[in-house]
Amino acid sequence: MKKSTSLLFSGLLVSGMVLGTLPMTQTVQAADKVTTQAAASVTNNVTYEYNGEKVGQKTLQGTEGQPLGYYPDGYIYSGSIANFQKDGANVTVNVTKMISAKVNYVDQNNNLVNSEVVNGGDGNKYTLTDIPAGTTLLNDADKTITLENGKEYNIKVNKQVFNTVIFKTADNTEVGRAEIYSQNVGDTVDLTDSQIPSGYTTTTKSVTLQSDNNTQIVTVTKNADSEQPTGVVTVKDQTAQLYTNYGNTISGRTLAANSSWKYYESKTIKGETYYRVATNEWVKASDVSAEATTSNVTPFDNTVTTKDAITKVYTKDGQAVTGRALNANSSWKTANKLVLNDETYYQVATNEWVKASDVTVNNDTTGVTPAKGVVTIGGSVAQLYTKDGQAITSRALGPNSKWQTANKMDLKGETYYQVATNEWVKASSLA
Structure with missing residues (x-):
């Protein structure tokens, strides 16, 4: 490597x-x-x-x-x-x-919604950015706190009505979940395309909110052209037991020794990896050897840089390589790109791949448009982010300061402006 x-x-x-x-x-x-x-x-x-x-x-x-x-x-x-x-x-x-300080978000019934640890200077102002999903601040002024060593902050939020949507096929197989929010019971919420499981469609995207924390079932149908195999598994020298979507044994269902089968996705159940070889039929990774299809691999001659942590590497079939990792903030030459179970990987050595979510791609312009100009920061210190939207905890932009921009991107409904290499500021932080 x-x-x-x-x-x-x-x-x-x-x-x-x-x-x-x-x-x-x-x-x-x-x-x-x-x-x-x-x-x-x-x-x-x-x-x-x-x-x-x-x-x-x-x-x-x-x-x-x-x-x-x-x-x-x-x-x-x-x-x-x-x-x-x-x-x-x-x-x-x-x-x-x-210093570090703990921030608790408490709803209108004094129930804890979520907690986070924030870092900053003792006595300095800090702007909260990770307000829990499905809530809004009771007072906008609470968005900015003054950090004090040893102090724990309880921030009041209004919790919206929350429902869990479970997507199931006609045979009652669960294929995904989503969370929906609104202000009142009875409100209609339209499911987004990203919430509906990939490869499935539904005749009804509108869901009416029921009482808080309720669960609803939405029936989906698999697209006829979406079931493409991810790779091939080959059973080892003994028959391999088959399991349900939840890891339960399917009585009387096994795969013959040394036989090969196409698999369509993989997942981990209670620490064990499984491959799906048929509708709601899964085989344990420990009972087979697996290889991704070459159709999922495309040339990718570039360089990637790891983030601020030791980064795992994986085999071509998505299995973590034990005893091997990449140093934090290190750069590596890539040869190919692999899409496996909706996850993108970059090849950095022979059968060693790194997840796209763990690195940044040098000179990657996907989703980026030129936006040369000057932006002015608002009245508070502005958080900086990487190109994939991860907060950079050790850096910030000063209040009311001006910065030359090179590009603009939209990520998860938020607009960002580039002010340095892989350092972006949210449009909501600007004056």
Whole structure:
């Protein structure tokens, strides 16, 4: 497995890490034409103080007026972001400790809906972004909290009426589930195409909400042309037992030793992997060997970069490879792309594949449109996200700051603007 290196754009971001001393750029507006030119680099001698005591010192280089981008480990800016001053300036920066705080979302009946842990500077403002699905804030002002060390926050939310929709075929086989919400019992909710199981259709997309936490059944029919095999399994030297959709033994149903069968999907039940070889008939992965069809593999000559965690690799049939993993934030050359059970994988070595959800693709432009311009952040620190919508916890954009954009994308109903390599800001965070 061979690593490849990748070049990242330099971005001016709020960070707890050193971003380096590359020359920064600035945008010059001339009539209706935007051009980019090299900006003069300045050197500042920065002293960091916490409660009047020195906690660090650093000589930094950057562009005057832009964020410093470095803070001592365990600290972050206090109140407002510190920027570079004139060349040779001695700068004193007040910092505060990075802390974690627990946020509880409590509904109108004082029942806990969900909890999350947020990270930020002690005494700094923090904007909540992960409001539980199916709820709205009781008070909009509660969206921004002031972090205090050791404090637990109880945020009031209005919980909408919630129903679970179970999709079943005519033979009563469950093929998927979805959650629907609205304000009142009796409201009509239209199921989206993404909620209906892939490869199935239904004659009724409109569902009337019943009492809270109720369960409803929607009958679906499998598309005639959608049942394409994912691969082939070959039974080992002994007959293989068949199981139901829930992992229960089907009496009198087995597959002959050394026989081969097309399989259509795989899933894990109680830690065991199963392959579906017929309608509601599954075989254990431990009883067979499996190989994905070559029709699901297409050439993909590119480079992928892992995210901020050790990343698992998988075989061609989607099984995790034990004892093998990719380092966090490392780049790898790819050869092929595989779609298996609605999951995309990229090949990084012989029979070693990485999930698309665990990496970012270099120069991937799928779903992205050019959007060159300048955006202004609103009155709060703006969260940054990767291209696949994952929050970047160590970086943010300062309130009321301006940023040059390169592209725009729509992801899960939210619009994002690109402000650096694989760093995007939500349109809802803009002024």
